[in-house]
Every structure is written in structure tokens, then in C-alpha cells.
Amino acid sequence: MIKIQKGKPIIDQHDSSYLYAGKFGGNFVPETLKKPIEDLTKLFNKLRRDKKFIKERDYYFKNYVxxxxxxxxxxxxxxxxxxxxxxxxxxxxxxxxAHKIYNAIVHALICKHAGKKYIIGDTGAGYAGKMLSMAAKKFGLKCKIFMGTKDMARQKPNCDAIRANGAEIIPVDSGSKTLVDAVSECMRYWVSNCDTTHMCVGSTVGPNIFIKICAWSTAxxxxxxxxxxxxxxxxxxxxxxxxxxxxxxxxxxxxxxxxxxxxxxxxxxxxxxxxxxxxxxxxxxxxxxxxxxxxxxxxxxxxxxxxxxxxxxxxxxxxxxxxxxxxxxxxxxxxxxxxxxxxxxxxxxxxxxxxxxxxxxxxxxxxxxxxxxxxxxxxxxxxxxxxxxxxxxxxxxxxxxxxxxxxxxxxx
Amino acid sequence: MINPNLTLAFENCKLEKRPALLTYIVAGDKNKNMTLNILKNISAYVDICEIGIPHNTPVADGKQIQDSSYRALKSGIKLNDVFEIVKNFKKADSTKPTILMSYFNQILQCGENNFLKKCKSVGVDGLIVVDLPFPENKQFADKCKKHHISFVQLIAPTTSDERMKQIVKHSHDMIYYISMLSTTGGKLKVTPQKILNNYFKIKKINKEKNIVIGFGITEKTIKSLRRADGLVVGSQLCKGITDSLKSNKSPVKTLTKIVKSLRSKIQ
Structure with a gap:
């Protein structure tokens, strides 16, 4: 029977292959992303145990969020x-x-700590994109948001906000033209630019580390x-x-x-x-x-x-x-x-x-x-x-x- | 040696003092018959044929291969059709090594064992699974070995030295080196010398392994990398099909012409 362990954060209840209950999650990614994911995993593990970082997070949560x-x-x-x-x-x-601001702020902080100047993210309703563009502006990062063209049409107010924050929207016209395609395209961009760019996944999906960062933020x-x-x-x-x-x-x-x-x-x-x-x-x-x-x-x-x-x-x-x-x-x-x-x-x-x-x-x-x-x-x-x-x-x-x-x- | 067809293909190329030419097209683009026709026509100039199983969420592929995949899926291609293409191609050219390229979900839904059994029965020689990296692929790679199917490990510019050693150690007949940080079909953004430096770094770990280089290789760039054991061209061929369809030309003729030219450049 599958059980949740008490007293241990849910995000850490995975095995050595990063699978929850032995079957959910993991890192099914192209070889190119193995190293960037490993680097990000190490960095986040360090930061989440660093009192100074927690203080920094809480400062922005209180004064900005x-x-x-x-x-x-x-x-x-x-x-x-x-x-x-x-x-x-x-x-x-x-x-x-919306709640997307928590994840966005944490990713922007991580991006700064990683010494990267570019940040990218996906969005469906446009909130994850809007918040990331806000966080990017706040911390002086260059930001690109990937968004399905169907979503761009139906969530125009958020698109306007993203652009007003100085971020670029990359329209995604493949497949169903919605969030699923935006995430794919964002991952593709990261494969090609992982040496200079930090990726934020807008929800608790994607390779394990992104699930962890997001859930840790919205907690x-x-x-x-x-x-x-x-x-x-x-x-x-x-x-x-x-x-x-x-x-x-x-x-x-x-x-x-x-x-x-x-x-x-x-x-x-x-x-x-x-x-x-x-x-x-x-x-x-x-x-x-x-x-x-x-x-x-x-x-x-x-x-x-x-x-x-x-x-x-x-x-x-x-x-x-x-x-x-x-x-x-x-x-x-x-x-x-x-x-x-x-x-x-x-x-x-x-x-x-x-x-x-x-x-x-x-x-x-x-x-x-x-x-x-x-x-x-x-x-x-x-x-x-x-x-x-x-x-x-x-x-x-x-x-x-x-x-x-x-x-x-x-x-x- | 896990698969004799693959090993022999590389040996033959070495005797001819040239790299192996590997081509990639998506099965079912634009339909089953066209794929089979293309394979039969280019076979004489190609050393190893890679055939992609189209997926509708191809996170590692650039625009050219995405377009090919969507066209193939639109034509209604199913996994069994892909196997049928391989079977019929092998009827025409039984020793030509054939590698299937897939995303792991398609294998998972078919069932790993069932998938491998089908591969074996139609004569698939190797498998590339784009999103099943080392060490997650260890178990599946072992299963491939038991079926005498070569599991192709991938190495990228981001792969650390220690990891590289482990991957080479666990590799089968062939290793695929990804030339640059890119999805498929990107423009070559690193110098051939830099790519070759990395290539020789892998080669030094084990000289016996056949290492092919892929991503960004076209008629324009292929010659500069001819010191490798093998070179893969994919997106340029997919684009060839797209362009031919747009201008009402025969994709079979276009691709045969491109492949002939590729081969002449590494002769």
C-alpha cells in the first residue's frame, strides 16, 4: 500500500530515481538537460537550508507579495x-x-544566486507568465514567456501585463496551442540555452526539481x-x-x-x-x-x-x-x-x-x-x-x- | 558486439576510410508508402537508417522534425505501421542497419517487452530513446541487449567527465554525441574543431566504441566533421520533405538527391 510518510516534506518523499511511490515523477529528459538539472538540484538543496536565503525569500514574500x-x-x-x-x-x-507569484519570486532569486541573467517560463492562464515577468523586472532579469496562441487570445489582459513588465512573449502555435505546447517549447528553448538561462516551470510539473521548487514556494x-x-x-x-x-x-x-x-x-x-x-x-x-x-x-x-x-x-x-x-x-x-x-x-x-x-x-x-x-x-x-x-x-x-x-x- | 549489422556497417566504413552516413526520417511522413519509398531509394548511399516514431509532444525536437511528426500523425500512422515499414524495408535490403528513434512513453504504453519483441521480429538493429537518459535507462538497455538490439547511449556537451565514463562503460555498439546545446535542427553554433575535441575525449575513453555525431549536420557542415566514426543528418531531410510537398515536387527524388550529395562530401 502506498503511504505518505509523516514528518517528512511531501516533496522529499521520492526514491533515488526521484520517483514518488516508485512510479510518479522522475527525470525523463534529454541528456543535455541532465547536468543543468543536477546543478539546479544541488543549488536548491543548498539554498533551502540556508537561513540567509530563507530570510531573503520571506522578505520578498512579505514586502513584495x-x-x-x-x-x-x-x-x-x-x-x-x-x-x-x-x-x-x-x-x-x-x-x-494569484499564487503564481510565490514560485516566480523563488525562481528569480535562484536565478540570481546561479549568476544567470536570463529567465524563461511557460504560462497557460497567463498568471505564471505575468508573475515571472514581474519578478524578472524586480530583480533585473531578462525574461521570455512561452504561451500558446489559443491562450494568448483568451487571456489577453495577462498578456498585456507581461509585455508591460518588459518581458517578451513567445507565441507557441504547435499542437493544441495551449499550456502543454508552451511547456514543451519552453523546455526546448532551455535545451538550447541552458548555459546562460534559468528555466522556471510554472506549476508542480516537469522534471523533479521543478516540482520541488514550485511546491516549496506555494507552501x-x-x-x-x-x-x-x-x-x-x-x-x-x-x-x-x-x-x-x-x-x-x-x-x-x-x-x-x-x-x-x-x-x-x-x-x-x-x-x-x-x-x-x-x-x-x-x-x-x-x-x-x-x-x-x-x-x-x-x-x-x-x-x-x-x-x-x-x-x-x-x-x-x-x-x-x-x-x-x-x-x-x-x-x-x-x-x-x-x-x-x-x-x-x-x-x-x-x-x-x-x-x-x-x-x-x-x-x-x-x-x-x-x-x-x-x-x-x-x-x-x-x-x-x-x-x-x-x-x-x-x-x-x-x-x-x-x-x-x-x-x-x-x-x- | 551486440548487433552484427551495426558493427559491420562501421567496419566497412573504416575500410573505406570515411565516416558512416546515418540518415533520419520520421515514419509515415507523409505516409507509409512514401517512407518506404524514400528508404529504398536512399539505402544505397546510406550506411545506417534511423527511423523516427512520431510523437505529438516531442520536447527534444526542433521545428523540422516536429513538422514531419505532425504530418505523419495526421496521416494516421500507428506503431504497427512503423514496424511494417521496417519489415518491408528489410525485405528489400536485409543487412542495412535500422535504428528506431522514440520517446519513452511510446515504449511504455506498448510495454517494454512487447515493444522489443516486435522490434526483433521485424529486424530493428538499434534503439534511441530520446528522453530515457543514463542511469534510468540501464534496465531497458539490458533488455535490448538480450534481444541483440543495440541501445544507443547519448552524450551531450553538458555531460560531465565522470558521467561520460559511466555512459561509455554501459554503452553498446554505438554512442551518439550531441554536437551542441540545441534541439534537433538547430544551426551549428560551435566550431567543428570544438565538436571534434569533445568527440575525441569520448573516443579516448574507449577506442572500440563507434561514436556518431548528430545535430546541426547538413550538406554544408558534414565535411568538416568527417573524422568521426559516423554522422547523422535528420532535420535537413525532414525539411527536404516539407519543401518538396510545398512546391509539389517528389520528396523521394529530393531526398535521394540530398543523400547522394551528403555521401559524396564524406567520400
């Missing part, structure tokens, strides 16, 4: 639905409007939350459900990290994947829909693919969740039965956005709207003493045009 982000009760929503009490961790308050979310929960309730509630959307899985792993060792009956993790348009077979939910293990972007994971190992196209209203694979860490949590995974359709996410935006002050982007859809679904049948916390990890500004198109001009 703006920590802690608030933890609020959604009174109206809770009242309307009855049942469980619904709270939100408003991570979208972070500078830039800030639950470090704050556990303190806020204790302050609000005096202790960790007996029935707590932490609901988060899952695309690559970076926000959820950070949202859950500090609660990993709790019994799942007390602290349940619920991951919500993108179900795609209603009745469509093109979804982006490899964990919910029992995909087989395959290799994508250097790591073994549950991934949508055909019998011959060709990666499948996905479709979701949310560019940030529109990815055929998922973090090996989530595959590990699923097989260890520590987390439960489900999906919400495009329509459910839109309806959830509408309800939350009409009743509360927060405006969750289409990614966390998937998590709210699950909260809305389950809250009415739960007891009053059950606490649901949704990670509202992104702000809906970037979805302005999609929301106008689907819900009308005055959508909230």
Missing part, C-alpha cells in the same frame, strides 16, 4: 446554501493576483492558513475540508502542505479538475477520469493519452486547468488516498463564479471557480460544524472577456 493574504468567512454564501460553514483563503490578494499558502485557522477557531476544527482546483496542481499542493500529517477524516483534501464543456469528452481531468500513467514533460504521471502514448488534447474554459497531465505529487496523494479528486464542468464553474460574485466581495477566476463549484455542491449536505475552506487562488480580472461573453456584460 504581501503576506499573509486574508482568510475570510463567506457569510452570505454559507447562509444561502445552509450546511457547512464556507471560508475562503483569498490568495488572489497576492501581488499580481507559503498553508503556512499562513494554519496560523489563521488556529486564530479563528482556537484549534484545527474536527471536520475541515480544503477544496482547491487542480490543473498542474501548484496552488493545491501549497494549500494542503502544512496539513499533510493530519488524519484525512479530520482534514480532507478535495482537488477539483476541469471537466470541460458539459457532455464533452474533451476534459482535463486525468485523476478523476482514471487516466493511465504516462510520461509528459519529463515526469511520469496520470496523463490523458491514447493507447499509443500520444498526449490527448484537452478543453476547458479555464486556461490554467487546461492541461492533459497533473503533478506527480497529486498522483502520489491520490494513490495514497490522502486526497480525493473530482471535476467540475465549464458550466458549473461559471455558475459558481456567478453565485460567489453576486453574494460576496471576492471575484474568483475561472480556475478557483471550479473549486467553488464543488463547495457549493457539497456544503448543503454537510453539518453546521463542518468547515469548508476554498483556496481562491486567482482573480477574475484576466477572465473579463470570457465572463462577458458567457454571462453578459453585467455578470456580477
Amino acid at each position: 504581501g503576506t499573509p493574504t486574508s482568510f475570510i468567512k463567506l457569510y452570505n454564501l454559507s447562509h444561502q446554501l445552509g450546511g457547512a460553514q464556507i471560508y475562503a483563503k483569498v490568495v488572489s490578494e497576492a501581488n499580481g493576483g 507559503q499558502i498553508s503556512r499562513e492558513l494554519i496560523v489563521q485557522i488556529k486564530k479563528e477557531f482556537g484549534k484545527i476544527p474536527k471536520k475541515l475540508k480544503l477544496i482547491n482546483c487542480v490543473g498542474g496542481g501548484s496552488s493545491s499542493i501549497g494549500f494542503w502542505n502544512s496539513f499533510m500529517d493530519f488524519n484525512k477524516k479530520q482534514v480532507e483534501f478535495i482537488g477539483v479538475e476541469a471537466g470541460g464543456p458539459k457532455n464533452s469528452k474533451l476534459h482535463a481531468a486525468p485523476l478523476t477520469n482514471k487516466s493511465k500513467i504516462g510520461i509528459l514533460h519529463g515526469a511520469a504521471q496520470y496523463v490523458l493519452q491514447d493507447k499509443e502514448g500520444q498526449i490527448s488534447e484537452t478543453q476547458s474554459i479555464s486556461a490554467g486547468l487546461d492541461y492533459p497531465g497533473v503533478s506527480p505529487l497529486h498522483c502520489f496523494l491520490k494513490d495514497a488516498k490522502r486526497a480525493r479528486y473530482t471535476s467540475a464542468t465549464d458550466e458549473e464553474a461559471l455558475a459558481a463564479y456567478k453565485l460567489v460574485a453576486s453574494m460576496e466581495k471576492i471575484r474568483p477566476s475561472l480556475e478557483p471557480a471550479h473549486a467553488f463549484a464543488e463547495a457549493i455542491k457539497i456544503a448543503p449536505r454537510l453539518s453546521q460544524d463542518t468547515i469548508i475552506i476554498v483556496n481562491s487562488c486567482g482573480d477574475a480580472k484576466k477572465d473579463k472577456f470570457i465572463l462577458e461573453k458567457r454571462l453578459g456584460k453585467n455578470h456580477d
